[in-house]
Amino acid sequence: MPRSGSVGHLEIDSVSRSFGSLRAVNAVSLDIAAGEFIAFLGPSGCGKTTLLRIIAGFEAADSGRLTLDGRVLAGLPPNRRDVGMVFQNLALFPHLTVAENVAFGLELRRKGTAEIARQVEEALALVALDGLAGRRIQQLSGGQRQRVALARALVLHPAVLLLDEPLSALDLKLRRQLQGELKALQRRTGTTFVFVTHDQEEALSMADRVAVFNRGGLEQFDTPQALYGRPATRFVAEFVGDANIRSAAQLAPLGLSLPAGSLLVIRPEDCVVGTAAAAAPVRIDGVVEAVDFVGPHARLRVAPDGMPAGTTEPWLALLPGAALDGLAPGARATLGFDPARAAQLPASQIRGGA
Amino acid sequence: MRTGFPTRALAALLLVLLPAPLVIVIGSSFSPRAVLGFPPPGFSWRWYVEFLGTPSWLVAFGISAALALVSAVLTTLASIGAALALRRAPARLRGIAETAILAPLLFPHAALAIGFLGWLGMAGLGGSFAGMLIAHLVLCAPFAYRPVAVSLAQIDSSLPEAATILGAEPGQAFRRVVLPLLRPGIAASLLFGFIISFDEVTVSMFLVGPEFTTLPVAIYARLNDSADPVVAAISSILILLTAGLVLLMDRLVGLRIFVDIEEDGRHPSA
Numbered sequence: 001m002p003r004s005g006s007v008g009h010l011e012i013d014s015v016s017r018s019f020g021s022l023r024a025v026n027a028v029s030l031d032i033a034a035g036e037f038i039a040f041l042g043p044s045g046c047g048k049t050t051l052l053r054i055i056a057g058f059e060a061a062d063s064g065r066l067t068l069d070g071r072v073l074a075g076l077p078p079n080r081r082d083v084g085m086v087f088q089n090l091a092l093f094p095h096l097t098v099a100e101n102v103a104f105g106l107e108l109r110r111k112g113t114a115e116i117a118r119q120v121e122e123a124l125a126l127v128a129l130d131g132l133a134g135r136r137i138q139q140l141s142g143g144q145r146q147r148v149a150l151a152r153a154l155v156l157h158p159a160v161l162l163l164d165e166p167l168s169a170l171d172l173k174l175r176r177q178l179q180g181e182l183k184a185l186q187r188r189t190g191t192t193f194v195f196v197t198h199d200q201e202e203a204l205s206m207a208d209r210v211a212v213f214n215r216g217g218l219e220q221f222d223t224p225q226a227l228y229g230r231p232a233t234r235f236v237a238e239f240v241g242d243a244n245i246r247s248a249a250q251l252a253p254l255g256l257s258l259p260a261g262s263l264l265v266i267r268p269e270d271c272v273v274g275t276a277a278a279a280a281p282v283r284i285d286g287v288v289e290a291v292d293f294v295g296p297h298a299r300l301r302v303a304p305d306g307m308p309a310g311t312t313e314p315w316l317a318l319l320p321g322a323a324l325d326g327l328a329p330g331a332r333a334t335l336g337f338d339p340a341r342a343a344q345l346p347a348s349q350i351r352g353g354a
Numbered sequence: 355m356r357t358g359f360p361t362r363a364l365a366a367l368l369l370v371l372l373p374a375p376l377v378i379v380i381g382s383s384f385s386p387r388a389v390l391g392f393p394p395p396g397f398s399w400r401w402y403v404e405f406l407g408t409p410s411w412l413v414a415f416g417i418s419a420a421l422a423l424v425s426a427v428l429t430t431l432a433s434i435g436a437a438l439a440l441r442r443a444p445a446r447l448r449g450i451a452e453t454a455i456l457a458p459l460l461f462p463h464a465a466l467a468i469g470f471l472g473w474l475g476m477a478g479l480g481g482s483f484a485g486m487l488i489a490h491l492v493l494c495a496p497f498a499y500r501p502v503a504v505s506l507a508q509i510d511s512s513l514p515e516a517a518t519i520l521g522a523e524p525g526q527a528f529r530r531v532v533l534p535l536l537r538p539g540i541a542a543s544l545l546f547g548f549i550i551s552f553d554e555v556t557v558s559m560f561l562v563g564p565e566f567t568t569l570p571v572a573i574y575a576r577l578n579d580s581a582d583p584v585v586a587a588i589s590s591i592l593i594l595l596t597a598g599l600v601l602l603m604d605r606l607v608g609l610r611i612f613v614d615i616e617e618d619g620r621h622p623s624a
Contacts, residue, residue, distance in 0.1 A: 056519055058515060078515070079518050079520075079522055085516070087515070091510065091512035091513050092516075093531055094535070095531075104520050108521040152520065153520075156520065156521070
């Protein structure tokens with residue numbers, strides 16, 4: 001049930017919010033296009049949920065501007081914003097049935113009984129819950145509750161749907177399944193989704209663009225591929241995926257010269273180990289410290305030679321499982337990589353840190 | 355773990371002792387003789403007829419019922435207001451306020467009664483319905499506040515938020531989501547308030563006047579000068595009424611709230 005025209009263009013312009021001396025959201029600007037699937041990604045306490053609650057209207061921004069399709073949101077209470085929300089604990093009404101939960105917002109809009117019944121049925125069909133309309137919330141499984149929460153929000157056709165870690169309570173398998181369904185639902189409805197998560201894999205796999213937050217600030221806002229391939233900050237490089245991050249001083253002995261103060265980000269899957277390393281432009285000799293074999297691939301930690309004990313920063317490599325070829329902890333090995341495939345963080349951009 | 359013989363014997367004894375007073379009161383109320391005794395030497399409705407035919411008993415009954423009803427409703431309304439206000443209050447303030455509400459539980463009722471007697475007399479409310487009502491409101495407050503506050507604490511704060519973002523004004527969110535979820539607490543609060551007030555003797559005894567008395571005080575006064583079974587008949591009627599009230603509440607809202615008030619499953623377990 002896509003909405004006519006393009007609605008759901010959300011502009012966030014240098015929005016800040018402090019709690020006491022804590023800057024929960026620090027001058028964040030984001031331009032979210034109508035129909036986009038956006039993920040807010042970051043560790044807990046990074047400000048992503050606070051920003052979501054500011055968009056919903058449950059918190060007020062101290063400064064900055066929020067507009068939805070050109071309408072200024074400041075001063076509008078949550079019930080007048082045309083914004084939907086799926087809460088972290090879902091917040092389904094325990095005293096109402098599935099159908100009554102979904103009908104809640106429609107009844108407040110004073111639609112006719114027949115119209116409400118038709119729309120509830122349509123919304124339940126959309127989330128594949130037809131037949132459960134009369135159930136009580138307590139009788140549903142976790143995944144079914146999830147879908148009721150989605151139907152309850154989507155039946156009102158909000159311009160933007162906010163989702164606050166709605167999958168975090170589910171087990172991994174159900175989570176994967178619902179991630180797929182959620183993404184398909186977003187495509188089908190054309191609604192702008194803003195999805196808060198601390199799970200980088202969830203963010204990368206679902207969103208069109210991901211906003212990475214750290215300590216209240218926006219680190220980077222980009223497509224998943226760009227985020228991973230060209231991290232803008234050290235924080236993003238470390239938070240999104242694994243990375244070998246080396247300074248110019250650490251790389252100089254390997255014959256690589258970088259501008260002073262800049263960093264090189266080498267992804268573990270861009271490293272090769274063993275005989276394959278012979279052809280790599282940059283090679284490091286060392287000892288295999290650890291091997292984690294997980295079937296399709298294996299993670300290796302290689303301690304480079306010539307580093308004083310205690311200061312050794314091991315290299316991470318991700319190899320196809322079949323390429324392990326007898327590499328075991330304690331074995332001598334050569335690790336190689338191609339600096340052309342690595343991302344460089346200029347000195348001026350290095351913020352955050354582990 | 356198997357329960358040993360002493361434990362089971364104690365449990366059996368308690369099971370006999372708990373209903374024993376009820377059996378004796380109801381039994382002796384049917385006595386045809388003018389002296390309270392058990393077992394009754396015969397069967398007669400005599401004392402029930404006397405109760406229902408004596409205006410002073412009926413007036414006392416009416417006063418107690420009205421007092422209990424008004425006390426229950428007012429303390430419950432006040433408890434809802436207090437619980438809502440204190441939920442958002444700073445923890446220190448909430449602690450102080452809750453202690454004040456629960457204070458009547460901590461003081462001897464005789465001491466409270468003397469206090470009430472003093473200041474209600476000064477206010478010109480001694481021996482009046484209004485004075486008695488004020489005392490009963492204070493005595494009922496601790497019992498009325500707790501069930502409402504516990505019910506409210508179990509309502510996740512995201513529920514009214516969810517109602518709001520679905521389009522509800524704050525008042526609608528309260529009426530359509532918070533209030534229905536508070537229902538068991540409100541029912542318990544009303545029931546406790548009613549029973550505490552209806553049952554109150556110690557404080558009420560100090561506050562009755564020559565023209566104004568409550569049923570429990572009247573029963574007590576009657577026992578002091580003659581032990582005829584009319585008091586047993588009245589007590590039997592009260593037992594019946596209370597049992598009826600509890601059953602009604604159970605049918606309407608369920609009484610699980612009395613049994614395990616902390617674990618009443620009102621949360622949508624996420």
